[in-house]
Amino acid sequence: MSDSPHTPDRTEQRLLDAVKTSLDQSEQTLDGVTLGRLRAARREALGTLTTNHPRRRRRELLGGFAVAATLATLTVSLWILPPAPGDVSGNSLPALEDVALLTDAEELEFYQDLDFYLWLDSNGSDSNKPEPVDSGATERGGQALGGDQQTG
């Protein structure tokens, strides 16, 4: 206790030694149930090492990021790249459908209107002119496109 505010006298030191001895002994008198629960708490804490290890978490994050980046690249490529020559039947569309399902981040409405988007994509590639559409598709498209078709 060299850096304590005062040097204890002999009486005080004897008291402090007795306190320390008693505290040491108290540590040895813990009952079996308490010791068992402490062991269980330790096991549970150490169990998080395997499930929440920072390195593992970083790997998971990087892995997730890589998958997301791949899917995003694939999606953008499918939207931007022109269809293969002579492909007017929309063969790339099932792949687009798969990507959309894999990402699983779109609203349910997107899937409900997917037929219309597929039709719009296949017709839009033939001509820049808007084609007449059936009333059901117009109704859905009007909702999906924010009413552009009503004003255009």
Next chain:
Amino acid sequence: MDSFLAGVEQRAYRLALIATSNREDALDIVQDAMLRLVKRYSERGPDEWGPLFHRILQSVIRDGYRRSRVRNRWRQFFGRPPEGDGESPGEDPLETRFASADPGPVVGLAQSQTIRELDKVLHQLPLRQQQAFLLRQWEGLSVRQTAEAMGCSEGSVKTHLSRAVKVLREQLKEYWLESTT
């Protein structure tokens, strides 16, 4: 990490128990401190675990101590006895703390009484005095290490320690010095 925690868990439990005087709270505190250390600092070097664990433990003890005091205030407000290990009204948890412990052939009744008496006095100390005393006198930390664990200045540690020693000397003098002479 396993051996480190195994080496500190019993003492950590005693520190938490002295602060809260409640077995369940003390176990929760130790578990919480272990979880925080493992989750946040398992990649640090083993030589850093000790100071980090002390700091985490003292922080969790302070939180647990505050929660315990608030709960007890509300219990008293509704006319219920303060929480403790004792389930029956009026039962002193300090008296029953070691009731289920198997003292073994070496540890006798006098020792249990001594521990109970010491626990009672330590528990009555203000938490900061209690922490300063236990970390300095029992854990053997330096003033600087104690200050880091408690999140306060070294001057505060010295003040808290000095007051704690004074109280202990006054309250335990008669009982302890007589029994140890």
